Amino acid sequence: MESIEQILNFIVEIEKLKDVNRKTRPVGLERYENSAEHSWHVCISALMLKEYANEPVDIDRVIKMLLIHDLGEIDAGDTIIYASETPELKAKEEEGLKRILDLLPEGRAAQYLSLWHEFEEGESADAKFAKAVDRVPPLLHNLHDNGHSWQKHNVPKEKVFALNSRIASGSNDLWSVIEAKLNTAVETGILK
Amino acid sequence: MESIEQILNFIVEIEKLKDVNRKTRPVGLERYENSAEHSWHVCISALMLKEYANEPVDIDRVIKMLLIHDLGEIDAGDTIIYASETPELKAKEEEGLKRILDLLPEGRAAQYLSLWHEFEEGESADAKFAKAVDRVPPLLHNLHDNGHSWQKHNVPKEKVFALNSRIASGSNDLWSVIEAKLNTAVETGILK
Numbered sequence: 001m002e003s004i005e006q007i008l009n010f011i012v013e014i015e016k017l018k019d020v021n022r023k024t025r026p027v028g029l030e031r032y033e034n035s036a037e038h039s040w041h042v043c044i045s046a047l048m049l050k051e052y053a054n055e056p057v058d059i060d061r062v063i064k065m066l067l068i069h070d071l072g073e074i075d076a077g078d079t080i081i082y083a084s085e086t087p088e089l090k091a092k093e094e095e096g097l098k099r100i101l102d103l104l105p106e107g108r109a110a111q112y113l114s115l116w117h118e119f120e121e122g123e124s125a126d127a128k129f130a131k132a133v134d135r136v137p138p139l140l141h142n143l144h145d146n147g148h149s150w151q152k153h154n155v156p157k158e159k160v161f162a163l164n165s166r167i168a169s170g171s172n173d174l175w176s177v178i179e180a181k182l183n184t185a186v187e188t189g190i191l192k
Numbered sequence: 193m194e195s196i197e198q199i200l201n202f203i204v205e206i207e208k209l210k211d212v213n214r215k216t217r218p219v220g221l222e223r224y225e226n227s228a229e230h231s232w233h234v235c236i237s238a239l240m241l242k243e244y245a246n247e248p249v250d251i252d253r254v255i256k257m258l259l260i261h262d263l264g265e266i267d268a269g270d271t272i273i274y275a276s277e278t279p280e281l282k283a284k285e286e287e288g289l290k291r292i293l294d295l296l297p298e299g300r301a302a303q304y305l306s307l308w309h310e311f312e313e314g315e316s317a318d319a320k321f322a323k324a325v326d327r328v329p330p331l332l333h334n335l336h337d338n339g340h341s342w343q344k345h346n347v348p349k350e351k352v353f354a355l356n357s358r359i360a361s362g363s364n365d366l367w368s369v370i371e372a373k374l375n376t377a378v379e380t381g382i383l384k
Contacts, residue, residue, distance in 0.1 A: 004369045007240045012332055014236065015218040018229045026207045037210045040232035044206065044259050048199045048296065060252040067236050067255075104240065140204055177196045 003105040010103040016074045023080045024141035024149045035070040035078055038137065042066045046133040052173045053132075055125035065119045065130045068112050072097035081135070081163060082155045090120065122169075132170025136178065139164060143181055147190035157182075157191045195297040202295040208266045215272045216333035216341045227262040227270055230329065234258045238325040244365045245324075247317040257311045257322045260304050264289035273327070273355060274347045282312065314361075324362025328370065331356060335373055339382035349374075349383045 017036040026033050043066045050059045070078075075096025079089060097116055101109035118124055122131045142150050150160060160182060168175035185191035210228040218225050235258045242251045262270075267288025271281060289308055293301035310316055314323045334342050342352060352374060360367035377383035 001365065001369055004241070004244060004365060007237075008328075008332065008369065010240060011233070011237050011329065012219050012336065015220065015233065015329075018218045018225070018233075019221055026210045027204050028207065029211055033210070034229065036232050037226065037228035040228050040235070040259065041203070041207065041210075043232070043235065043255075045199075045203050047256065047259065048202060048300075049196070052196060060255075063235075063252075063255060063259075064239065067232065067239065108240070136200075137203065137207075140200065144204065173193065173196060177193055177200065 006103060006105050010100065013100055013103055014071060014074070017070060020070070020073045020078050022078050022138070023153065024138045025145055027141060027144040033137075033141070035073050039067060039070055041137050042069075042130075042134050045136060046130060049133060049136075049171065049174060050129075052171045053125065053129040054169070054171055055128075057126050057129045061115070061126045062130045062133075064112075065115050065126065066134065068097075068116060069119050069130070069134065071100050072116070074100060080149070080153055080155075081138070082153060082159050129170040132167040132174060135164055135167050136174070139178060139182070143185055143190075147185065147192075150191055157186055160191060198295060198297050202292065205292055205295055206263060206266070209262060212262070212265045212270050214270050214330070215345065216330045217337055219333060219336040225329075225333070227265050231259060231262055233329050234261075234322075234326050237328060238322060241325060241328075241363065241366060242321075244363045245317065245321040246361070246363055247320075249318050249321045253307070253318045254322045254325075256304075257307050257318065258326065260289075260308060261311050261322070261326065263292050264308070266292060272341070272345055272347075273330070274345060274351050321362040324359040324366060327356055327359050328366070331370060331374070335377055335382075339377065339384075342383055349378055352383060 018034050020035040021032045022035060022038055024033055025031060043063045046062050046066055047059060050057060072093030076089060076092040098113065101112055119127050119130055122128055142148060165175065167178060182191060210226050212227040213224045214227060214230055216225055217223060235255045238254050238258055239251060242249060264285030268281060268284040290305065293304055311319050311322055314320055334340060356370065357367065359370060374383060
């Protein structure tokens with residue numbers, strides 16, 4: 001019963017992710033997205049897009065990776081992907097993730113910390129695909145919101161293409177479709 | 193590529209779940225929870241509580257069930273669990289879910305519709321556990337929020353105990369811990 005109490009404390013603590021705001025707005029909404037609803041969105045997106053991964057992936061591991069990938073933001077906050085991800089920031093995220101995982105019963109933290117490292121390193125097939133999917137919703141937000149976040153944060157098209165072309169490491173097919181949409185965004189002037 | 197376009201349309205459409213408000217507030221927040229962030233929360237809760245299921249569960253199926261369990265609310269809206277779940281409401285949810293799943297490439301909808309039916313019927317081990325976990329966060333919200341939603345919707349303690357004792361069908365251990373918390377809530381007067 002003590003273990004269940006610990007897990008319930010964990011469940012309450014991670015609610016704070018619902019109060020971490022991201023830099024884009026869900027399509028049709030005036031408010032910014034939070035990292036908890038984003039986490040749900042990328043899990044279901046990965047599930048539906050799994051057939052398009054370059055290499056076979058274990059979708060159940062991918063989903064677990066994406067369920068926990070932003071927990072470190074509770075302490076570190078969300079940073080726009082176009083800002084350079086400094087080692088200091090990543091260290092702060094890792095520290096935050098450890099603090100939260102330590103609320104769980106003994107012996108549970110290590111597997112999730114290791115899954116987070118795998119995601120961050122982005123080298124395994126699962127991590128490459130998870131990272132590719134993680135980039136999709138904010139791009140769709142910008143594309144449906146007149147480039148709101150790109151413009152607000154002065155992100156030039158070169159940076160948008162350079163950073164998001166990494167989607168191709170997880171899924172060439174997905175990147176082809178997204179790349180075409182970004183080209184259209186340049187033509188219509190919402191991405192400069 | 194046509195299939196990927198269809199999936200991206202689905203990904204944009206399901207964003208609407210971020211605008212479906214529930215009846216309780218995340219711990220520490222003044223605003224109501226939305227069904228998208230709730231879906232993330234129950235997936236990660238299920239993952240951490242899986243050892244306490246009465247019968248062995250396939251946690252990957254449970255997570256998929258919980259990822260999609262509220263999609264029908266985009267069209268049907270969220271209803272407080274203490275209001276009776278009428279056949280009309282369930283039919284509306286099913287219709288909404290079908291509309292959304294039909295955005296996916298052909299041949300994809302059936303498996304998720306069947307998973308949703310399994311969840312709603314609540315008879316398989318996976319569904320019993322998923323339904324048990326689904327009840328936990330709103331109870332924690334009320335317990336940390338002076339019974340805000342119970343009081344706002346005039347839900348008497350008899351109804352709270354009757355409805356949530358079903359948690360025991362998925363996990364006796366979890367229900368024991370929650371039941372003790374509800375008893376304390378009655379003693380302190382936040383649940384009447």
